[in-house]
Amino acid sequence: MKQIGWNWLGVVPFFAFALLFLVLPTMNIVIGAFQNPQGEFTLRNLAGLSSPRIVDSFAISIKVSLATAILGCLIGFAMAAAVVMGGLPGWVKAPLMTFSGVASNFAGVPLAFAFIATLGRIGLVTMLLRQWFGINIYAMGFNLLSFWGLTLTYLFFQIPLMILIITPALEGLKREWREAAEVLGASTGQYWRMVALPILFPSLLGTFALLFANSFGAVATAYALTGSSLSIVPIMLFAQIRGDVLQDPHLGYAMAFGMIVVTGLANLAYVIMRSRAERWMR
Amino acid sequence: MSFLVLDHLRKSFGPTRVVDDFSLSVDKGEFISFLGPSGCGKTTVLRMVAGFEAPSDGRILIDGQDVTRLRPNQRQIGMVFQAYALFPNLTVAGNVGFGLRVAGVPRAARADRVAEMLALIGLPDLGGRYPWQLSGGQQQRVALARALAPSPRVLLLDEPLSALDAKIRLSLRNQIRDIQQQLGITTIFVTHDQEEALSISDRIVVMHRGIADQTGTPSDIYNHPATGFVAGFVGTLNRFSAEVVDPVAGHVRVEGADIALGRLLPPGRVTLAARPESLKVAPEGIPARITGVEFLGSVHRLRARAGGAELVLDRFNAPGEALPRPGDHVRISAAPAAWLVLPE
Numbered sequence: 001m002k003q004i005g006w007n008w009l010g011v012v013p014f015f016a017f018a019l020l021f022l023v024l025p026t027m028n029i030v031i032g033a034f035q036n037p038q039g040e041f042t043l044r045n046l047a048g049l050s051s052p053r054i055v056d057s058f059a060i061s062i063k064v065s066l067a068t069a070i071l072g073c074l075i076g077f078a079m080a081a082a083v084v085m086g087g088l089p090g091w092v093k094a095p096l097m098t099f100s101g102v103a104s105n106f107a108g109v110p111l112a113f114a115f116i117a118t119l120g121r122i123g124l125v126t127m128l129l130r131q132w133f134g135i136n137i138y139a140m141g142f143n144l145l146s147f148w149g150l151t152l153t154y155l156f157f158q159i160p161l162m163i164l165i166i167t168p169a170l171e172g173l174k175r176e177w178r179e180a181a182e183v184l185g186a187s188t189g190q191y192w193r194m195v196a197l198p199i200l201f202p203s204l205l206g207t208f209a210l211l212f213a214n215s216f217g218a219v220a221t222a223y224a225l226t227g228s229s230l231s232i233v234p235i236m237l238f239a240q241i242r243g244d245v246l247q248d249p250h251l252g253y254a255m256a257f258g259m260i261v262v263t264g265l266a267n268l269a270y271v272i273m274r275s276r277a278e279r280w281m282r
Numbered sequence: 283m284s285f286l287v288l289d290h291l292r293k294s295f296g297p298t299r300v301v302d303d304f305s306l307s308v309d310k311g312e313f314i315s316f317l318g319p320s321g322c323g324k325t326t327v328l329r330m331v332a333g334f335e336a337p338s339d340g341r342i343l344i345d346g347q348d349v350t351r352l353r354p355n356q357r358q359i360g361m362v363f364q365a366y367a368l369f370p371n372l373t374v375a376g377n378v379g380f381g382l383r384v385a386g387v388p389r390a391a392r393a394d395r396v397a398e399m400l401a402l403i404g405l406p407d408l409g410g411r412y413p414w415q416l417s418g419g420q421q422q423r424v425a426l427a428r429a430l431a432p433s434p435r436v437l438l439l440d441e442p443l444s445a446l447d448a449k450i451r452l453s454l455r456n457q458i459r460d461i462q463q464q465l466g467i468t469t470i471f472v473t474h475d476q477e478e479a480l481s482i483s484d485r486i487v488v489m490h491r492g493i494a495d496q497t498g499t500p501s502d503i504y505n506h507p508a509t510g511f512v513a514g515f516v517g518t519l520n521r522f523s524a525e526v527v528d529p530v531a532g533h534v535r536v537e538g539a540d541i542a543l544g545r546l547l548p549p550g551r552v553t554l555a556a557r558p559e560s561l562k563v564a565p566e567g568i569p570a571r572i573t574g575v576e577f578l579g580s581v582h583r584l585r586a587r588a589g590g591a592e593l594v595l596d597r598f599n600a601p602g603e604a605l606p607r608p609g610d611h612v613r614i615s616a617a618p619a620a621w622l623v624l625p626e
């Protein structure tokens with residue numbers, strides 16, 4: 001008879017933790033989204049999602065998430081490539097990676113106040129620009145408590161996250177691939193287009209999905225930064241749960257359910273695209 | 283005028299001189315091997331020819347054109363790397379056709395050339411596979427086809443067989459030589475394996491610490507090594523410390539035995555050396571004790587000790603002939619012309 005090992009004991013805490021803090025709450029949300037306060041089945045909560053305020057909040061959340069994911073990917077990629085591919089001296093790398101490790105976790109209320117203190121209406125940078133150079137960024141239409149303000153703030157952790165994840169992938173590009181392409185007559189652009197980017201594409205896609213989800217779920221930063229002046233989903237949700245606005249926790253469940261669906265769809269798109277991009281892998 | 287000329291190449295990385303005063307003229311269609319221990323600068327010379335490293339000094343000419351300042355993608359050179367450098371995201375056909383694609387060759391012409399190349403390397407049906415679906419030997423053959431497809435002026439191979447197992451290494455090196463002769467392409471082949479270099483080259487450059495110690499045909503290098511390093515690195519060598527008794531008549535004394543070499547010698551002490559196949563058990567000669575006998579098929583390899591020296595003697599397998607046994611005391615000699623005299 002096959003002996004029953006005890007190795008599985010080691011992972012019990014992990015599964016217990018996941019069950020307690022991930023699976024059960026998620027099920028609670030999904031079930032709650034289909035219940036009325038009396039605990040009976042209903043579709044009214046989902047129907048409530050179609051109210052203009054909530055639709056708007058989803059639209060703007062998705063827009064902010066897309067913008068910060070796209071910009072984070074592009075800028076982070078360029079910075080990581082500059083470090084890995086040369087151009088920048090070697091000693092830049094270690095501090096940049098350390099900074100990225102810290103900054104990618106610098107979110108929430110401290111980040112929001114850091115940005116208010118620098119780029120807010122009376123922030124340090126805003127004032128310096130006005131007094132030293134006569135540039136009034138708020139008169140030029142900038143507002144930290146706006147779409148672009150939020151995007152800028154999110155980029156502060158999105159770019160470092162991209163750098164952290166894509167640097168190993170860039171380092172995985174073999175020198176021989178570039179040299180083989182070059183000696184076969186390829187220009188640098190041809191090498192990137194025909195070899196390097198196709199190889200990196202699955203990693204880029206994965207990081208993009210992660211950045212999107214990261215931004216889509218960030219609530220504390222948004223709330224601290226904009227209060228209720230920019231209604232993205234997490235803030236609306238926060239309000240629902242605290243019972244500020246509509247005093248309907250089950251509408252809150254429905255909104256959270258909506259977020260799960262959006263995140264799930266994004267991941268599905270990612271999985272499908274990745275499996276196409278990875279045809280050449282084992 | 284030679285087809286490929288390396289003219290007094292030097293290369294330093296910082297203060298370290300890695301290649302020093304390296305000159306070589308290669309004829310069109312010639313197969314040259316760079317042979318030397320790891321770290322002697324073989325790859326660096328090859329990378330200068332390809333254009334990946336700029337020489338600190340000297341020139342490189344291909345077909346009369348000075349290419350020293352040209353970028354690698356302007357030199358029309360084919361290169362096969364040591365590690366598998368196939369593009370993992372492209373199929374075999376995509377890899378082989380890469381050089382033609384970047385040159386703007388139309389799809390149909392490209393497909394014809396790819397098919398021709400795959401037939402040349404003996405893998406006509408594998409065009410649709412990805413690199414990870416191939417064995418190491420197949421990958422290196424595809425790498426060869428990829429390098430040859432754009433019809434380069436010079437082919438460079440940097441230890442292309444060193445990652446493969448022995449059997450495939452042997453068959454692939456013969457295949458490389460066959461294809462090279464079929465196409466008549468000027469080739470430089472880098473290796474640290476002396477048997478590889480001896481077996482497939484027109485000429486060999488033996489390198490040592492960034493310097494070309496000797497350039498010559500395989501039999502030149504083996505039979506008439508120019509330096510002690512070449513003699514020791516190429517083939518196995520038995521060495522004896524000898525006292526020159528008569529420099530004019532060419533008499534030396536080794537371990538109490540007199541040996542007549544019949545040639546002019548420097549006075550004092552020299553190193554006397556001989557290949558395993560030149561040494562024989564004889565009635566007269568250097569006293570030695572047999573320490574082992576191995577049967578290797580075509581030869582018996584005798585191991586012996588003479589004074590402080592460990593010796594290796596190879597004897598053709600002749601069934602019925604008596605062999606010495608371990609522990610036997612024998613005398614060892616060689617034909618006078620077979621002795622190499624090296625500076626002490």
Ligand SMILES: Nc1ncnc2c1ncn2[C@@H]1O[C@H](COP(=O)(O)OP(=O)(O)O)[C@@H](O)[C@H]1O
Nearest residue numbers: 295298300318319320321322323324325326327
């Ligand atoms: N880019 C480089 N920077 C510094 N030293 C190098 C570089 N490339 C090679 N070397 C040194 O040059 C010497 C010769 O290297 P290489 O040409 O690769 O030798 P081989 O191919 O014969 O093994 C080695 O000592 C190596 O450490």
Ligand SMILES: [Mg+2]
Nearest residue numbers: 324325326441
């Ligand atoms: Mg090398």
